[in-house]
Amino acid sequence: MTEVVLYGGKGGVGKTTMAAASALQSAAAGDDTLVVSTDPAHSLGDVTKTDLGGEPTPIRDGLWGVEVDPEAGIDRYQALFETLAAELGEAGIQLDEDEVAALFSSGVVPGSDELAALDGLATYLAADRFDRVVFDTAPTGHTLRLLDLPAVMDRGLATAMDLREQVRRKVDAARTMLFGPMAAGDRETPGKFTDLRERMDRVGAALRDADRTAFHVVTLPETMAVRETERLVAQLREFDVPVASLVVNKVVEDPGDCERCRARHTVQTETLGELERALPEVPVRRVPETHGEVTGLAALERVGTQLAEQ
Template identity: 40%
Template sequence: MSGLDVEPVDETDADEADDHSIEVTPTEAIDDEERATIDVEPSDEPVDGPDYVLYGGKGGVGKTTMAAATALDSARRGVRTLVVSTDPAHSLSDTFEREIGPRPERIDEDAPLFAAEIDPDAALEEGQTVFDAEGGLGGLGGGLGGLGAEAGDLGDAFGGESPMEAMFGGAMPGADEAVAMQTLLEYLDDDRFERVVVDTAPTGHTLRLLQLPEIMDTMMGRLITFRQRLSGMMESFKGMFGGEDADAGADLENLEELRERIERLRAALRDPERTDFRIVMVPEEMSVLESKRLRAQLQEFEIPVGTVVVNRVMEPLADVTDDVEGEFLQPDLDSCAFCQRRWDVQQTALAEAHELFRGTDVRRVPLLADEVRGEEMLGVVAACLR
């Protein structure tokens, strides 16, 4: 990118603002009567798009903001949209300025927008997962014990070992991530939503999460085989013990259903027509390098990167989108030495990013003077991502 021709900001009076107007202070502190407004124009683009949009990247680059803005824009165009966070350090509630629970709830009266912050502990307490907090088999434990063993007595049934160690040679790695993945599988497969936007955790956690379908699929296959053998054994001993293994069929159905969901998710994530994995970065060399590594690791999972979002670019909003009208506070690249130096750093990083992700859709979001919180400011970011 070349240098920017920056026009000075005028202080203008506000006339009338529609429902999406945003009040900002364009220069120094002034009276309320002299505020400027930014009008976010609705998009005329069609609502067609991927079923799943996942935002990933290094911590602190703005993944939550991008996910929230994308989901809000999608819902405002009539698409029943769920935005869900898998990051243990949730911030969707802060971004939308309202409390968001662990199960999908509608958060916008005027648009079909739903949100959830996955809470593995809550899922375990509600019995929504086949795993327990120690990486065990949760609610399926009783069925696996078979001979009167309850979930808490499985160690005795397996000769003192935990079921996971006995069957799979070790505990399930990352029980909280396994729970998050199973819950996410449920939401991705929920017919109530036409689009699911995922705010993922920082890079390392996200990659472990994406690896879990492979781990869980292998585990499910072994678990189903084991359960079938156990059911056969129970049939032989049913008369001797006088009991019924009534839950055996239900357990197997639950496992088969989970395995099918895993397979569907794996296929969907690898289909660029259905999934857009978007890497978020900031225009700094370290962030560019992190994004390069993330893309390489995603390629190992055969997950294509459809979009790269460069956040906090020091350029006028008008250079990025025509859907936002009005004056907006922006860096002074003519007389501010600090701004000039930062812009030089950003230009170098932007050039590297464009070269690295050649052939990939690269979108920019300007560095905004105001914090992006609430639907009005999210609408500004959404205009940059269209």
């Protein structure tokens, strides 16, 4: 089965860099790897210096990249809305578009970034084309909504399927009374609803499967970032998503004679100590601070090597 690796955390901590570096290391080890950006503000193409779009694009041997289109997969859900609305209308129940959307999705707004990201996750898991899929997730709030979506969608789909079946029975009964037994409507299994529900089930199961999924929380050695990291780990555990490591980016390793650098080093050391005491069971990996932005495959290879060595 395809292995799933996710990098998450607050905005600006270096999730894209870590995801791209990890994917590059995976490809170098001989695994066909896809790195996927689900962040609405895509920067994966900039980091890898590759022109990426909504379909997997080669970055180098064994490595492909894709930036999920926020509109990707929405047609699938829109078609279900229209099917349900048509069958309700057939039974004399007239709902406007907003009412049908609310009934079906239980609060999920069609076209949302999270819905598109979830559809991308489901697509690449089902394809089984790659040995490993590495996800550069959106900032924390988006990621948590993404993780909640399979359960939310399941509730909405269950409601929609139940209502659809009730409506079909009433319509069939009315047709039979008027036109006889042969007039009942098509009793085919509601395949689209069932398929989508199974698709969501597979995603939810994969995200909770410690044998195939690892979530790496990226953070900075700063008090506010560490506090958010602690909250994120607690929330991931509520979703039963396995947390594999904490990746602390921009660590000052050797402050030298620079007074400002020594002060930062002292603060970072204290902060890292707090993080390790708060989450002693989660491995901590440190990525040294570098001058300038980490872009291009050579720079990403160095970061990937640092991650792999810890």
